[in-house]
Amino acid sequence: MTIPREIPPAAAQKPATIHPLWLRLAHWLNALAVLIMVTSGWQIYNASPLFDFDFPSTVTLGGWLGGAIQWHFAGMWLFGFNGLFYLLMNILTGRMKRKFWPLTPHGIFNDLRAALRGKLQHNDLRHYNMVQRAAYVFVMFDGIVLVLSGLVVWKSVQFPLLRELMGGYDTARYVHFLAMASLVGFAVLHLIMVAVVPKTLIAMIRGR
């Protein structure tokens, strides 16, 4: 006969971890790095605009070209190493597969349709729906493109293969800009979604 064991009340009540500590640290460091990189990048862009507009000085960082470059170069180490840490931890712990797989066009389409009709549930915060998976995987690739095109713009002579793959130095600038615009577009939608489901923010701060 098995004797029923009593569950200690504290353990029974403790909610399960949704986001491990390393993930939360990487996420918030990334948000800081992105803020530094984007706003200082806009100041650098203003010194030699690619298009017929520039960014208002109220949303740029660094004050002038030299100051912005210093911020951009300081931020790039944080963005690069933190991003590498996030990707490696996700791959090595098997979390990448657990959280972001499977990912199918049919599933994305279905979840997107449900979301647009206001019928997509996000009650179980441990699981991402297909639209979230697609958006997060997209922004991971976008981050890699940002770093690689940034390397070409920074040291185009030292990275000739990368430069040619990007279509040359001038095209790499456009690639870098487009990747930045995609990241900003992601961040805007991401913040709207967080505002729609605010309990996800508590989980990303406290882990539970």
Ligand code: HEM
């Ligand atoms: C202040 C700004 C930000 C806030 C408040 C925020 C908030 C959140 C929240 C609440 C989640 C969990 C979503 C859920 O459980 O449904 C999340 C996940 C995520 N966020 Fe953000 N975020 C911010 C900025 C960013 C930026 C700038 C990026 C990337 C460029 C980013 C990329 C991601 C990714 C990739 C995930 C999934 C993480 C994983 O589970 O591996 N976030 N964010």
